[in-house]
Amino acid sequence: MEKIRKAYVRTYGCKQNFADSEKIMGLLLTLGYIAVKTPEEADLIIFNTCAVRENAEQRVFGNVGVLKKLKGDNPGLVIILCGCMTQQPHMAEYFKAKFPFLNAIIGTNILTALPGIIGAEAVFPSAEEIKPLREGEFSANVPIMNGCDNFCTYCVVPLVRGREVSRTPEKIIDEIKGLIAENRRDILLLGQNVNSYKPDFMELLHEIDSLDGEFTISYMTSHPKDCKKELIDFIAESRNISRHLHLPVQSGSNRILELMNRGYTREQYIELAEYAKSKIPEISLTTDILVGFPGETYEDFKDTLSLTEEIGFDSAYTFIYSKREGTAAANFADPVPPEEKSKWFRELLEVQGRISERSYLKHIGKSLRVFCTGEGRSNPELLTGKSKQGIIVDFAGSDELRGKFVDVKITKALPWALVGQLTVNK
Ligand code: SF4
Structure with missing residues (x-):
């Protein structure tokens, strides 16, 4: 044998x-x-x-x-x-x-x-044509493009993944139809900069949103320079597009944003974020922040802190800059010692921690639509799922709810998730 x-x-x-x-x-x-x-x-x-x-x-x-x-x-x-x-x-x-x-x-x-x-x-x-062996029973990642054309000066991705190549809308739609038929209804579209998907990201979302049934489509990553207000208008009207926008800001200092080659200013970013919040009041806005970029001063860092406070991100992925060979920033002077950068980093964590706590608390008493995916994260006797804002929600219920959408009234906020009680089960 x-x-x-x-x-x-x-x-x-x-x-x-x-x-x-x-x-x-x-x-x-x-x-x-x-x-x-x-x-x-x-x-x-x-x-x-x-x-x-x-x-x-x-x-x-x-x-x-x-x-x-x-x-x-x-x-x-x-x-x-x-x-x-x-x-x-x-x-x-x-x-x-x-x-x-x-x-x-x-x-x-x-x-x-x-x-x-x-x-x-x-x-x-x-x-x-290869069918991925997916982890998880009810979720799926769907790459829609690969590579990046942007050359942010700190980033090695364009050097290792090459220029942007988009999959055809037909292939993506077919794959998503198949996923929905398998009851994978928590679907994440992936690309380094989904907003520059060709031929057109909004058109793609539109086609996906019109497919039959209830499901949640989220996507990452959105580049603030390419994320247009029309896209936010469309999401506000959509049925199945997630109310979560991950919009990496990286820095709140215009001087540093320019050195990073990000292609937007602090003011443009704030305007876009405020527009999203006004059009989609239930939106969850998250970001990436890079601390200690070469040449960043404490004054620049304070601009990042003030932007963080002004926008009030629901959560943020925060990183200390690390030098990547072959990138433009690897040749920039970087005089700030690592201990100083770590101090700034802790300051940012402290500020964002307070904001995230406040942001999770605001859901208490509200009812959220949740797609149930399995065993509770905070307690294995509970079930868990993801809200339309991409937030983890734990709640008590029977196993047959796995793979279904339910409504959950939020009773408690943890630092990284919400806990609630089932209200309606369809
Ligand atoms: S940070 Fe994102 S947008 Fe910038 S070069 Fe890297 S992958 Fe591209």
Whole structure:
């Protein structure tokens, strides 16, 4: 009897990388593998790496080092590194020299290269035709484009993922119809800058929104320079588009925004955010903020703090700048010591923490439409789901509600979720 081959895929970084890994696993299924949960069980190990921040890279170095023993115990084990980190020639060289036991270091074109590396002879489908092996029962990530044309000066993405390439609307719509038929009704459209999707992002959303049934479509990431007021008007009128707008501001200082090459000013950003709040009062507005960009002064940082207070983001992903080789900002003078940047960072966390707490409290007493996806996050005896604003909501209810939309009256706010009671079940 032929031995069952087992594959383990570990993903670092963003949702786009997770979506890529789901495709890798989907391809491996067609090549006769099954997925396993630990590297120890596997005949094939793939690490899908991320280059966006230094701490993700450090984790990869540590975790790859640990695989040496597994390879020593089982010389037939195949270990492959792929993803954005290994797309950079200097990194690929480093891995080759430091970890000679790796079978292949591929970069971002793994779907094409994988069958050859593992000696698969079968005819395999094109990347577009591979059905991803999705995690979770009721949710799905759907990449609508890949790459980025923007060249923000701190960002390595255009260097490792290349220029923007959009999938066709027909393929995306077909995929979403299939997901809805599978009862995956929490769908996230992915792209580095979805607003520049070609031929037209609003048109795409419009077509998706008109599909039959109730579902939630969210999307990330929106670039503030390309997010138009017409899009906000459309979302306000839509049936199934999420009331969550993730709009990365990065800095509140016009001087720093210009150095970052972000293409908008503080004033333009505030105007857009205020417009969204006025048109969609229930909107949840979240952002990304980068602290300690090269040349940033405390005065610049205070502009970020004041913008954060003025807008009152529901939550923010906050990061300390990390230098990425090959980007423009890697050559900028960066005189502020790391301890000082960490101090600013803690100040920002403190301010945003207070704002987020206030923002979660405002939902108490309200009824939110929630798509139930599984076991409670705050308590396994509860159920959990996602509101139309993208907020996690836990509530008591029976298991048959999984995969259904329900109305939940909010009774309590946690720092990262809401808790409530079921009001109506359809
Ligand atoms: S928009 Fe800027 S930050 Fe976002 S992926 Fe493109 S270059 Fe990077």
